[in-house]
Amino acid sequence: RGPPATRHFGGNRGGLPDYRELERFGVGAISICGSEKTIVWRDDQVPPGLTYPIGASGAVVSDQMDEDGSEFLCCFQAKEKRMVVFELSTRTAVVELQMTTKLNYWRFLPPEAGEDTLCFMLITPVGGFHWMPLDDSPRPRQVWKRGGELQGKKIVCYEEGGTNGQDGPDMLSKVGMLLMTNAAAGGRLESWLVPVCGDSQAICASDDVMGACLCCPPGVGYEAWMPLLLFVVESESDLVVCVSAVTEGADISIALTEVMTDALIELAPYKDFDFTPPTLSMGTWPEVLCCSLGSTIVIIVRRKGLVVAYELADTGLELIAEENVGHYVVDAVMRYSAVEGGAEIVLLMSDSENPRDGRVGTFCFRSAV
Secondary structure, rough: OOEEEOOOOOOOOOOOOOOOOOOOOOOOOEEEEEOOEEEEOOOOOOOEEEEEOOOOOOOEOOOOOOOOOEEEEEEEEOOEEEEEEEEEOOOOEEEEOOOOOOOOOOEEEOOOHHHHOEEEEEEOOOEEEEEOOOOOOOOEEEEOOOOOHHOOOOOEEEEEEEEEOHHHHHHEEEEEEEEEEHHHHHOOOEEEEOOOOOOHHHHHHHOOEEEEEOOOOOOHHHOOOEEEEEEEEEEEEEEEEEEEEEEEOOOOEEEEOOOEEEEEEEHHHHHHOOOOOOOOOOOOOOOOOOOEEEEEEEEEEEHEEEEEEEEEOOOOOEEEEEEEOEEEEEEEEEOOOOOOOOOOOOOOOOOOOOOOOOOEEEEEEEOOO
C-alpha cells in the first residue's frame, strides 16, 4: 500500500508558460515520508532538509505560490485512502480528500496549467483530474478520460503543455503527455498525447520511444499556443532526437505533425560507459530523460551519464553542450539559474561507488556556450 508513482523532482514543465517568474520554478522538493514525520529536501536550501511532524505514505510539494513563499505539501495516506494538503510555513491542514478509486500517478502542476492557482494532477483508472485545494469547491475536476488504449499500462511520466491564452481562473493548459510502459507489448515505452478539457481522444505519438517531453515553440507570447513534442528513438546503435508539433482541430481534438527537425546523438564515444542503476521504485523507464525550458532542450542518457543540450531555434536543433557526468542519472529538471542566468539543469545522480548514496549537480548551459 505504498504511494502512487511520481518523479523525484516533479517532472518536466517546459511545455507550459512561466508567467509568475517566482523562485524555485522547475525544481520540486523531494519528500521523504514516514509514519510519524516527513522530511522535505530542497537542493538549494541550507540546511537542505526540514522535518515536519506529518506522517504519510508519500508526498509531493508545490512551488512557492506567492511572494510570501507559501508552499504546500500534498500527502497520501495509503491506509486511510486519504489525501491531505498542508501549508508548510504554518504546518496547518488546508483540505482533505477521500479517495474512492486507485491513484496511479500524481504530481504538482504550476498555476499556468490550471486556473492560475495551486494545482495537483491526480491520475486514476478513470482519467486525469486537476485538484485545486485552495478553491472554494476543492473537488477534483476531470480534464480527460482514460480510454481503453490507456488502460492496463504503467505511467512513468506525465506533464502538460500549451495554453489557452486566458487569464486568471480561465487559464488552462492544452495537452497532456503520458509516458507509459506496455507489458503486453514486451514492456516497451509508449508516448501518448491527450487533449486537456477536449474530446479525450488520445493519440499514440510513438509505440517504442526512449524518452519524450513537451516544449515551447520559439517566440511564443501571451496568446494561445500548442506545444511541441520532443522524443528520442533508437537508430541502430545511436539515438535520434525528433521534434514534432502538436496541432489542434476544430472539434477539440489534437493531432501530431511529421518530424520537423531532428538531431543525431552518436553513442560510440561512450560505449565503455554503462552505469548500474540503483534500486528504484519507479524502475529505469524512461531510459532517456528529456527536459526543456524556454528554447533550451536537454537530453540525458541515464545509464551512460551523458547530458546533451540543444538550442531549439528556427533553423532546428543547435548543439550547445555535450558532457558526461560520470554517474547514473536518477532524475533531472530545469530551472533558471539565479547565479549564471539562462537555463540550468539540476541532476540527481547515483554515486558510482556507492549506489545507496546520491549526488546533486547543476550545469548552466549559457555559461557553456
